[in-house]
Amino acid sequence: MSMFGSLYRRLILNHPVIALSVFVLLLIIASLRLDHFRLDASAESLVLENDRSLEQYRTINQRFTTSDDFLIVTYTPDHDLFTEQGLASLRALRDELEQVDAVGSTNSILNVPLLHSPNLSLNTVDEEILTIDGDGVPPLEAREALLDSPLYPNLLISNDSRTTAIQVNLPTPPEYFERLAERQAARDAVTGPHTTESARQTLADTEARFLALTEALDARRDATIDQVRAIIERHSEHANIHLGGVPMIVADMIRFIQNDISTFGVGVLVFLLLTLAIIFRQWRWVVIPILCCGFTVWLVIGYLGWAEWPVTVISSNFVSLLLIMTLSLTIHLIVRYREFQHDEPGAEPQQTLERTIAAMIKPCFYMAVTTIVAFGSLTFSGIRPVIDFGWMMTIGLTVAFLITFLVFPLLLRVLPPPIDARVTSNRRPLTDLFASATEHHGTLVLTVSLILAVLCAWGVSRLTVENSFIDYFKPDTEIHQGMIVIDDRLGGTTPLDVIITDDPAPETNGFDDPFASDCDPFVDDCGDEEHRDTWYTYQKMERLTQVHQYLDSLPETGKVLSISTTLDLLAQINEGQPLDALQLAFVPAAVPDDLTDTLLTPYISEHHDQARFSIRLLETSPDLRRQQLLDRIQTHLTQEMGFSEDQVLFTGMTVMYNNMLQSLFDSQIKTIGAVFLAIMAMFLLLFRSLKLALIGMAPNLLAAGSVLGLMGWLGIPLDMMTITVAAITVGIAVDDTIHYIHRFKVEFAKDRKYVATMHRCHRSIGRAMSYTSITIIAGFSILVLSNFIPTIYFGLFTGFAMLMALLGALTLLPKLILLFKPFGAEA
Template sequence: MRSLYRLHHQLVLTRPWLTLALFAIVLVIASLKLHQFRLDASAESLVLENDSALEDYRTVNQRFGASDDFLVVTYTPHEDLFTREAIDTLRNLRNELAELEPVGSTNSILNVPLLHSPDLTLDTVESEILTLDEDDVPLDKARESLLSNPLYPNMLISEDATTTAIQVNLPTPQEYFDLLFRRNELREQERAGELNEQQAEELEQVSAEFTALLEKLETERTHTIADVRGILDQYRDRGEIHLGGVPMIASDMIRFIQNDLSTFGIGVLIFLLLTLVVIFRRWQWVVVPILCCGFTVWLVAGYLGWTQWPVTVISSNFVSLLLIMTLSLTIHLMVRYREYQQDFPGQDQKQHLRDTLSAMIKPCFYMALTTMVAFGSLTFSGIRPVIDFGWMMTLGLALAFAISFLIFPVLVSLLPEPAPRRSESGSLPLTDAFARFTEHFGGTVLIGSAILAALCIAGMARLSVENSFIDYFKSDTEIHQGMLVVDRKLGGTTPLDIVITDLQRPDDSRSDPFVSDCDPFVDDCEGGDLRDTWFTWQKLERLEQVHDYLDGLPETGKVTSITTTLRLLADVNGGEPLDAMQVAFVPAFLPDDLKPILLTPYINEEHEQARISVRLIDSLPDLKRDELLTEIRTHLTGQLELKEEQLLFTGMTVMYNNMLQSLFDSQIRTLGIVFLAIALMFLVLFRSLKLALIGLAPNLLAAGSVLGLMGWLGIPLDMMTITVAAITVGIAVDDTIHYIHRFREEFSKDRDYVATMHRCHQSIGRAMSYTTVTIIIGFSILVLSNFLPTIYFGLFTGFAMFMALMGALMLLPRLILVVKPFGPQDGS
């Protein structure tokens, strides 16, 4: 170890220019791939690791011709919707949108079949279909037809006929799905250890092609959405217009990430700059730490570019966090350097640096290591973006430590030595006040901590994970406003697909359906009779029961299925339900241009599946997704006697719920790993079980405080706030390590616990206060985000850091005074 120290000192202090030149080469190499640094807001970035629901979702969409690749433009005219002026405005708007090159097609009340002609029957469906586009339909008749149609209300038109929607379809090329499924197939083989060398090369090539195609599509979508917004802006004076849809949400999420990266990065940098100026008042102590912070972010961003590792909305905080954590390390070095300047004014700059590095490398190493453990614990969460965030920060903290002990001393040695701080008798009154309070009111500190711990436990018992995706965004954002209109007037926002597989198919599909007296169109025949189709009365009646049950739930908005189609055809049939023979021939007499609307989205005979599409009202305050899904499954398998293996629940609702429900387990798992790892490191570092337990106490209280406060305020856990407790422990433990390390060092001077506490508060307590204030100020920048979980993350992490500082300056020293872990003091 000593030889390593000597090598470090020789390289850094003896040859600083060489070290700086080598580091410059590393920076240049990192910068070569900075242009490949990319952002990701796709469905894959928001689901559990290896969640099969994502594959189910894609498979179901392909089988039934369903897709979320469309924008929704809602239009609420100032006047009545069914006036010639409003309809003309809607048509002009639709036409301009349809002319955009990436738009495949549009759907609106203008082009959908009205199915209201008096001559319309099942036999004349194809010839008697009318539309507002092609026929001179009286607007009052069109209104009546649209509202009486079981398909359109709460989908293309609100039930009060004040709001309508244009669906702008943005087809995804088949190449995307071909590459996606091939990549996933090869990944499965890789996980199973069945990948040969040729397949490994193919996986690398397919992954690169898929990434390139994805970037191209994302760029095209971004431009398309910008063009759509430009068109909408020309019509906003004629009514209330909002834009929604999964592509818009994904595009805006990327825009939010970009804004967060730039806003937080620049904002944090400015605040840190001001903090350094106010605290240290020497230009060297401003330039050096800012450069170290910038270098850390540069290297991490370069690495992400080289590996093409995308940043998600969760990991978009990595810039601000790395700036703050790197600065925290450098502040500890600067404070200790200034102490040596004041205590040993006769020594030269290199000696001050040598003493500073020797004194601080051990506590800073454990400080960085514990924080890396905290972020590393996030990799056990099971949530893809949280896992990525954990790895990114673990890498970043390793680089931050390396830069702090390599580049910081190099820069300090190459710059003119900063003038020593003025002697400050008793200095920093705040930390001294904490020391006096802890000395004279120790009982109050312990009792107050116990009461706070009880409140934390009670608050944590109130934690939940149920939250609304709409409420993730500020109310003035277009995402929030558009989703709210769709949610309240157009049938709900969050899609849920329930796919029912027909398990009654005969093994021999060629068997003669008429070999028995059983009528397969009416009766549920046993044996080898005709059951290789969904279009029997018995099966469709069962699907109708499922449809009606789902439609009756207060949490559901629009429900569509083959039942919707049959009811529509019943209206065409003069209001009479279709008989068994008519039901059997529905696929035959439906016109080809109506099948993609009325048939194929709901029935797939090839795979023997029927799909029921449900949209949930996401803005309902009492919406509990997990309970709802459990209730639906229980009802279908119990009351309606469907088999468990017949049912497949998929869609964004399922993936989002899987992620939410994993948060509780994830929180317990990550916190358990953090505290276990930190306890072990405390044992190694302090070689004392007493000190290890004492050191954990303020960190447990800090983590419990933030979770308890969330529980009492009724703020649920989400993808962002789940990381707060683990990160808090990792950062807060830094104060514990530095304080105990300094206490042991100071205690050896006079073996007086109280005097040592006062000296520690005025030395390391000062650095702890500076770093905590810096961190709180840095995290406060996150309130500028449009993503509410990011705002909560910033506020709660700042609060947790404040609580950690209070614990380190009051509870920790009080426990040391009570337990006396360093042995008896002199004279006792």
């Protein structure tokens, strides 16, 4: 250690200006790619690593010529919609939306076919189709036609006809799928054991091209949404208009997070500045810690920019956490420095600084390593954004430790702080009251801790792994209000597809002619090459109708569309009579070509023997539990309706998001015991005592359990943001435990008296712990002003975690040390 100290002194402390100049050069290099730092909220950022659901989602969309890449504009006029003036106002809005560059087309009540006419039948359907735009259908007649259709109510028009919707289609360019296929082929080429350097270079090039394309498409999407919002604003004088759709949800999530990073990043820094100024009352102890925090974030963001490593919704909190960790390290150094100033007021500043570094580098190193272990558990989650979050925190904590013990001392060498008059006083700090309470009311501390542990366990058992997108946004935000309108009046928000694959062809028992058997090819699947691949038999359509009716009966589902909807529509055309077996067989020929993409191909793929049910889930439903819903549908289709498990496939954003949530639960909650075992092993390595390691685990378990238990009691579900609170809490609680135990060990060696040592620790390291906690709680309290609910939860639970970790380290931890005497007998 002395050789390291000598080298550290000669290279760093004795040449502060040169060392700081080198560091400034490093900051300049990092800043060259700060503009490459970006947020990613694409579908891939919300799914599991190598999750087949994303590939299936893309395949099904291409197979059934469908897409979720559209915006929904809800339109509720102040006056009656179905008047000449009302439809003219809607048409003006629609026409402006169609002029936006990225918009491919729009669907609305103005251009959809009104399959409602006195002369309309299956034989005349091709000639008698009318539209409001093309045929000047009277408004009231159009209203009747739309409401009588099984297709449009609760989709393009509300059941009370007061609200309608314009679907603004944003087609994905073919180039995207070409680049996607190139990237997948390049990835497959490097998975083998004999990967060549040229294959790796090809992958890097294709990844770069795909990234450039997705960034361009994201920028175009954001610009399109801004244009649509501007158009809506111009038409909102006489109508209540809202915007919705998956692209808007993604764009708004990114926008809220970007605003939080910038606006609340500045706000948090201001709060930290004020709190540090109130606590230390010296400008150096305000500026230097803030500079260290800023340098840490700067370097990490610069590295992410150079590595072109995007930040996702989950990992966006890493900036706030780096502020916490860096500030914690610097405050511990500040308090220790001021303690040495108190002990030897006449010592040279450099000597005081060297003593501070020597005293604090070991516990701070232990703290950094153990916290890295806590966050390192995230890398085993199987979810790419969570894995990235774990690695970012690992890198960030390493940078924070280096900044604290390189840049912080250099700044003190350049700006040596004078002795504060309060440092030389012998006032009893507030933290010593906790020592007195622990000394005289230790039994009460243990009793309260035990009761709290029981309540925590009960609260953890009440946790659920679920959340609705609508719960991410405050009620007064446009996106929240739009989701409510879409759910209540227009059939639901979140897409879910149920795919049914046809049965394998049954055996023909040697009969080549189906008419020579008892099988009617227009009713049943006879198994011959000519008919076995068709869905349009009476038997199959009857089963699909039963599936449709079941899905539509579920309280969590809104609008359900399938081939059954088309058959209901054709039955309405057929004078209200259901189609017979012969008419069913000729449905593909009876539907006009210009309606095939609306009525048939979105629901039936003859080539792949698959039928699709398009479902919109009600995000506002209080009973929405995605995993339970999927399990219930799977059970009904396989056990009640006789489909095999291989025949039923779920896909869509609902499935991918649910897969991520379930994996988060498995990896973080069910394996949190493994995380604590890893920390336990670190404690054994650091303290070389099983008894001390067990004692050190107690406040960590209580702090983590308190946060999760509180979420359970309050009914706040675990989702992609709140699930990481467990790892964050463990990382925070571990810091206080390590610092306190290390200081207790040092102080105990002076007189080997446990109670006296406890009081000294509370007056020294306890003060540093309290300063850290107060500063962070005050700084992160500003996050409650965010419009993004996960950011609010993050701020609240981070503050609560700091409070519980502090209370545990100042009461339960010292009481257990006094009780079990892990450092040996007293003198």
